[in-house]
Amino acid sequence: MKKPNLNKHWFEMLTATTGVFLLAISLLTEVARLGAATGWGQKQRDLAIWGGSLLLVAGAMLSARRLGWVTRITASEEAHTTASAVDKPLYKQLPREVIARSSVRSVLVSVIGTVFVVLVVNLAARWYLDHYAVNPSVKTVSQKWEILQNMSAPVEWLILGDSSCNQGVVPEKIESMLGGTAINLCTISPMTLLNDALMLDKYLDKFGPPKNVLIVHSYVILGEELKPLIVAKVPLPWGVSDQYRFSPELLSILEQLEISLARYFPLYFENRELRSILLDGFVSPSSLLRSEYHVDLTAKGYMPMFEPRPVDLTGILESLQKEDFLVTNISYVAIEHILALADQHGINVYITHGPMYEELYENRLFQERWAKIRAWWSDIDRRSDQVTYIGSVLTFPLNQMQGEVEHVIHSAAEMYTEKLALEIMRIQHAASSRPVRHQGE
Amino acid sequence: MLFNSSTFLIFFVVVYTLYLLLQKRLKAQNALLLVASYIFYASWDWRFLSLLLLSTTVDFFIAKAIGSTDDLTPAGKARRKTLLACSILFNLGVLGFFKYFNFFSESFIGLLNLFSMKADLITLNIVLPLGISFYTFQEMGYTIDVYRKHMKPTHNPFNFALFVAFFPHLVAGPIQRAESLLLQVERPRRITIEQVNTGLFLILWGLFKKVVIADNVREVANLIFNNYTNYSGLDIVIGVLAFAVQIYGDFSGYSDIARGIARLMGFELMVNFRLPYFALNPTDFWQRWHISLSTWLRDYLYIPLGGNRKSNLITCRNLFLTMLLGGLWHGASWNFVIWGAYHGLIPILYRVFEKRPAHEDPWGGEHSYIAVTAKMALMFVLTLLGWLFFRASTVEQIGYMLTHISPALSAESAQLASKLLFFALPLFLVEVFQYVTRDLLILTKLPSFVRVFAYGFLAVWLLVFGTSESVEFIYFQF
Secondary structure: OOOOOHHHHHHHHHHHHHHHHHHHHHHHHHHOOOHHHHOOOHHHHHHHHHHHHHHHHHHHHHHHHHOOOOOOOOHHHHHHHOOOOOOOOHHHOOOEOOOOOOOHHHHHHHHHHHHHHHHHHHHHHHHHHHHOOOOHHHHHHHHHHHHHHHOOOOOOEEEEEOHHHHOOOOHHHHHHHHOOOEEEOOOOHHHOOHHHHHHHHHHHHHHOOOOEEEEEEOOOHHHOOOOHHHHOOOOOOOOOOHHHOOOOOOOOHHHHHHHHHHHHOHHHHOHHHHHHHHHHHHHOHHHHHOOOOOOOOOOOOOOOOOOOEOOOOHHHHHHHHHOOOOOOHHHHHHHHHHHHHHHHHOOEEEEEEOOEEHHHHOOHHHHHHHHHHHHHHHHHHHHOOOEEEEOOOOEEOHHHEEOOOOOEOHHHHHHHHHHHHHHHHHHHHHHHHOOOOOOOO | OOOOOHHHHHHHHHHHHHHHHOOOOHHHHHHHHHHHHHHHHHHHHHHHHHHHHHHHHHHHHHHHHHHHOOOOOHHHHHHHHHHHHHHHHHHHHHHHHHHHHHHHHHHHHHHHHHOOOOOOOOOOOOOOOOOHHHHHHHHHHHHHHHHOOOOOOOOOHHHHHHHHHOOOOOOOOOOOOHHHHHHHHHOOOOOOHHHHHHHHHHHHHHHHHHHHHHHHHHHHHHHHHHOHHHOOOHHHHHHHHHHHHHHHHHHHHHHHHHHHHHHHOOOOOOOOOOOHHHOOOHHHHHOOOOHHHHHHHHHHHHOOOOOOOOOHHHHHHHHHHHHHHHHHHOOOOHHHHHHHHHHHHHHHHHHHHOOOOOOOOOOOOOOOHHHHHHHHHHHHHHHHHHHHHHHOOOHHHHHHHHHOOOOOOOOOHHHHHHHHHHHHHHHHHHHHHHHHHOEOOHHHHOOHHHHHHHHHHHHHHHHHHOOOOOOOOHHHHO
């Protein structure tokens, strides 16, 4: 076969090179933060990326035609299909299915090659989602786990829980009022109580038993189901090594497999997120390379929020009306695990509820649900001397809320933490003044 | 059991494995395919399996009787005609009862009311058996072919049953001719590596068109058509464009998957679509769109009516009637009647305004690309107008949408258009490539590394944009 002379391809080369050049400039303005130097805004970058991509594709297609990859059917191929129509102009001919000779090798190349491309894109998607996650809640999970993994010294107060705790409990306040060091490792409620159990497990592996564990949760936590996609955000090599395998009573092999798939196959399991990223990227390609997202946390893991946001109770009241009080299996399993660890290692565990929107708390429907929730936690309290349930709740008006019924702004978080610390002090004082019972008494 | 569901994947893997194990044992393979096809059909609604069996039995015996009657005597000729009439009446009767009873009943009452006559409305709660329009037409084609002596009737009822019920094409076509498929059922088949290669490509490309393009663009079309009073201006155009992409992706996707699956088993089903939106005129469009139906209507309706052999007026009548019935074939609803009438009228208008006969290029020079593009664009706009009639639920909706089209944009326009463009662009690029090369299988001939990237792209998009629930194919309702 005659080798194509690339010197004759100057037009295609020029088109493709211009495309590459435009793409490179727009990428540099985004990635290397050269926006100010070039004076390009987002619109200009989007235009450059689109223009560059189109030129690149056009150059590649023209080159492909010149290189002979795109050819019209030859007369001999035509003879194998239907009566020859090669001499007719293109628009007068109906396209046909021309079946070319193939081999087992070429079919295998197609199949294996396709699988390979899917796997490579899958890895790229994993990397992209880890670095450019668009869901801040999900990012919180990995960031809190990174804090736990990077901790160099044990703490006196290990604070676990969900988002009501993440932006509601100020560890510095705990330290100043209760003494010792504290860290807030609270994540989000879809992580369920399992997150507390897993974190306690990991903490024990790393530093041995903590003195005190403070668990703060939203009222919905008991009804949360295990969500493999969210749990997969925990930055541990799920299902890969025995060293990291969690207690079988916490997660079955099947659940671990599901979490592994969710972690390692984002093309399928996180396709909703990828879909919205790609659709947004189609309109504004430069948005694909937005700055790396970080949840703003203090050094001790607390997420202060300052801007009040309104709360809508409609959906919550509807679900209170429709859905009965439910404790999911994962909640049972996780709390059993925490109780066992607390008893085994003599850890003081304080369980309480996050700050709450006053209008919800005063609602009759909610009060009915609240009574059941309190009763359930009180039962847990009775099962272990190490566990103390703090059933009191602190409510806040709308101007202190932050979009959700258990999310508060920083000033309210400080007030909430202070009251919580005082309550713990009261409990500790009561415990220490209680006469010590000796065996046999 | 939709092609785009995991249930079908398991079903097909099991059937295909057994099929391969039975290589070179034709009878056993056919028996397996027949049982599998009936299971496939029963998985939708087992009650209608009896209707399929009844219809198969009736047509098998009628065709056999026609074949065994000589037409040398007037009595023989009359008997053959009577038998054919029985078959057609039976098939149209079944179709009419299940598909059109309520429509005609309601329309009749409406007509009586126009003349101030009172009548009680009789409607039945009839469920449309899946694929009935496809398999009854296929069976009718067979008996007519036997009557015309284009082929001899088969003497094996199981082979005939498989020809009717072969699962890849049972519920939404392509409508096969007995001359082709029945022959393939009866003769030993060989699976070539070329069939595997192109079959796999057809399945991948078909799934892409259905799951990625049609099912996602459907959201745009549904949003506008289902809430049409909230939209006006260019949004209506976007909605119609979205439906044009959806119905093409959906139906051609189904046909490609069906053909790909059949090809993996050594069967060849007819090509059902040849880049229809590149058509230059109505005749060209119907040579490219739902080819198995349009050729059926041509061979068994248009030509028997006289085709274009008589006067211009008769030809126009034949064209109109054929397309009107083609529209009605899609369903018992006035919008399908309007759609059919519309597609009957445009070829007539083309005949009136074309200065030269249809087979010559009316636009002059062969290199008049602008003229050809303009012609293509005009035909596309006419097709879009037809889709508006097709998709609208009521005549009022058609009126509203037609009278509210304008160049005005809304706050949603950019978002709707970008979503439509995002999903339609890959289809457009591939089809331009197919059009330029005149080869529908051009992607299978790309150099290995380019092909692997192209297939990889399709597979990745399938994973990312595949909707979580399997959405039914549009043509299942016909």
